Amino acid sequence: MPADGQSRAPDTYSAEPIPESAKVEIERLLQSGDLFRYTAAKDAPVSLLEAEFAALMGTRYALAVSSCSAAIFLAIKALALPRGSRILIPAFPFAAVPSAVVHADCQPVLVEVGANYRIDIEDFSAKLAGADAVLISHMRGHTSDMDQILALCQAAGIPVIEDAAHSLGTLWHGRRIGTLGKVGCFSFQSYKLVNAGEGGMLITDDPEIAARTVIMSGAYEQNWKKHPGFQNSYGHWQNRLPLYNMRMQNLSAAVIRPQLPEIERRVVDGRRNHDLVAALLNDSGMLHVPTPLPGEERAPDSIQFNLIGDWSDDQAQAFLREAATTGVSVQVFGLSEGNARAYWNWQFLGDLPDLPMTRSMLMRACDVRLPARLTEPDLQFIATALIEAAKVAKS
Numbered sequence: 528m529p530a531d532g533q534s535r536a537p538d539t540y541s542a543e544p545i546p547e548s549a550k551v552e553i554e555r556l557l558q559s560g561d562l563f564r565y566t567a568a569k570d571a572p573v574s575l576l577e578a579e580f581a582a583l584m585g586t587r588y589a590l591a592v593s594s595c596s597a598a599i600f601l602a603i604k605a606l607a608l609p610r611g612s613r614i615l616i617p618a619f620p621f622a623a624v625p626s627a628v629v630h631a632d633c634q635p636v637l638v639e640v641g642a643n644y645r646i647d648i649e650d651f652s653a654k655l656a657g658a659d660a661v662l663i664s665h666m667r668g669h670t671s672d673m674d675q676i677l678a679l680c681q682a683a684g685i686p687v688i689e690d691a692a693h694s695l696g697t698l699w700h701g702r703r704i705g706t707l708g709k710v711g712c713f714s715f716q717s718y719k720l721v722n723a724g725e726g727g728m729l730i731t732d733d734p735e736i737a738a739r740t741v742i743m744s745g746a747y748e749q750n751w752k753k754h755p756g757f758q759n760s761y762g763h764w765q766n767r768l769p770l771y772n773m774r775m776q777n778l779s780a781a782v783i784r785p786q787l788p789e790i791e792r793r794v795v796d797g798r799r800n801h802d803l804v805a806a807l808l809n810d811s812g813m814l815h816v817p818t819p820l821p822g823e824e825r826a827p828d829s830i831q832f833n834l835i836g837d838w839s840d841d842q843a844q845a846f847l848r849e850a851a852t853t854g855v856s857v858q859v860f861g862l863s864e865g866n867a868r869a870y871w872n873w874q875f876l877g878d879l880p881d882l883p884m885t886r887s888m889l890m891r892a893c894d895v896r897l898p899a900r901l902t903e904p905d906l907q908f909i910a911t912a913l914i915e916a917a918k919v920a921k922s
Contacts (some may be wrong), residue, residue, distance in 0.1 A: 536854025536912065537905035539896040542722045543793075546785035553781050562777050564591075565750045572780035577728075578755040579787055584703055584711070586730040588737035588756050591780060592744055595692040595714035596623040597773035598729040599662065602688045602710040603631035604771075605739040612659035617646050617671070618885040619860075620664035622867035624690055625876060628662065637870060639884040642833060643817035644892065646671040647884060655679055664690040665697065665704055666868075667831050667894070670823045673699050673707050688712065692727075695720045696794035696826030709733055715779070718896070720793055720828055721786045723779045738764050745772040794826040796899035800906055801827040804897060807910035808832050813917040814893075828898055834859075834891040834917070842920045843891065849916035855909055856896070857916075861889035 552572065556562060564573035573591050581589035592598050603614065610632045616624055618637040625635040636658060639650040644666060655661070661680055663671060680687050687708035691697070695713055697704040705711025710733075713719075715726035731737055741751050742764045751761040805816035808830075816832045819825055834843055843859055850857045860868050869889050871879055895909065 533904045533908050536908060537901055539856065539898060539901070539909075540718075541898075542717055543789075543898070543900050545722070545782055546789070548785045549782050552784075553778060556777055556781060564774055564777055564780075565746075565753055567753075569753060571753065572777040572784065573775050574753055574755055576775075576780040576784050579784060580728055581730065581756070583787060583790075584706055584730050586706055586711075587732045587734070588730065590729040590737070590740050590744060590754070591775035592727045592729060592773045593775060594623075594716070594725055594773075595690065595712050595727040596627045597744075597771075598710075598712035598727040599624065599627040599688065599690055600631050601740040601743055601771070601773065602712060602729060602731075602736070603628065603633060603660070603662070604743055605710070605736045606660055606686055606688075607739075608633060608659050613657055615651065615654055615658045615661045617664050617666065618870045618882050619644060619666050619868065619889070620690060621666075621692075622873055624662065624664050625873055629875065633659075635876060637880055637882060637885075639882050640666075640888060641884055642888050642892075644669040644831060644888070645820070646676065648672060648675050650884075651676065652679060655683055655685065658683075658685055660686050660688065661708075662688045662690060663708065664692075665694040667829055668693040668697055668825050668827050669817075669831070670694070670697060670699055670704060670820060670825070672820060674822075677707060692716075692719065693828075694826065696790050698824040700822035705730060706732075710736060715783055718828070720790060720797070720826060720899075721783055723782045726775055726779045726783065735760060739768060742768045743771050743773075745770050745774045793828075793899040797826055797828050797897070798824075800897045800899065800901055801825070801830050803903070803906050804830055804910045805832075807907075808913060811914045811917060812836075813921060814913060829894060829896045832893050832895075832913075833888070834893065836921075838891060838921075840890070846916050846920035849919045850912055853908075853912040853916070855912040855916075857913070858894050859890070860892050860894060861886065 577589040619640040628635040639647040689708040689711045691705035692714035694704040713728040715723040808814040
């Protein structure tokens with residue numbers, strides 16, 4: 528048990544309570560049975576959410592869908608790439624990212640990720656020449672060097688999609704992550720900044736991409752008219768594109784909408800929590816949290832750190848076990864069986880490349896949840912438990 532402060536580990540998995548105002552809207556929906564986004568002629572909760580999210584992000588269009596994976600899939604399909612097109616992705620996302628690429632009939636090309644959890648620009652540059660599109664996953668909210676990436680892609684005429692599932696509220700030189708590329712995709716899964724259990728959002732300023740994704744998401748017949756925003760060529764694409772039925776339903780929107788005003792507060796609290804724990808871990812000499820890139824203002828709800836120095840696999844496993852005895856849950860991405868973030872487990876891709884830089888990082892990169900609701904004693908407990916566990920493992 529850590530020497531000072533509270534005696535029990537905090538619960539890092541429970542989400543914040545859903546705002547009370549959601550309950551009134553949910554009760555209204557349950558009484559009316561109005562759960563389908565297209566039942567009402569206008570102002571359905573999902574449509575209102577789309578308008579509010581677009582305004583929040585400063586984009587022309589927002590499309591609410593069933594998951595971030597659905598948003599990524601629709602974004603790729605909206606690019607109208609030929610079957611088998613090569614899409615560059617970092618080798619450190621969740622398995623749903625390469626899965627969405629495969630589902631869209633394209634081929635993921637994995638790019639090396641360094642010890643700071645960000646894309647290796649040298650490997651990215653080398654592989655860009657053969658790519659048809661780029662999908663940047665800001666994994667666990669860590670932003671790669673978007674200035675270089677966007678410049679390289681612009682010079683090559685290659686479109687960029689942002690997987691911002693972990694990055695709602697993150698800024699890059701003052702610009703919102705998710706608005707830098709042609710399309711941005713977000714998640715409302717339970718462990719994200721905004722929690723609806725499941726759900727996703729796609730944003731874009733491109734009217735043609737907006738039209739195609741709305742139709743493909745499941746806006747059959749004339750239901751595209753119920754989407755907020757300028758109705759450019761929606762009618763043109765009606766019946767010309769397949770319907771994948773990836774819509775969000777009204778109950779999810781009713782849960783999400785009252786949380787949008789909470790985002791700024793959660794970002795501030797989450798960054799404070801992260802930075803407090805990071806400072807303590809970095810002082811240990813055994814655990815290291817990579818520093819943000821210049822211009823990156825993160826919105827973290829978890830913390831990642833590396834075991835630095837000469838750690839064997841046995842010592843790393845001992846660290847996890849020792850932390851668990853205090854109630855603090857840690858994972859090393861490359862050491863937990865079947866981890867969906869370790870690229871060698873993506874057997875659905877067939878022959879996997881040799882990515883020594885990414886493999887080395889994953890074998891010593893640790894992950895701990897730090898929800899914005901945690902208190903300073905909670906954070907002190909977690910940091911102390913991790914440092915003491917490292918000392919025991921290395922003794």
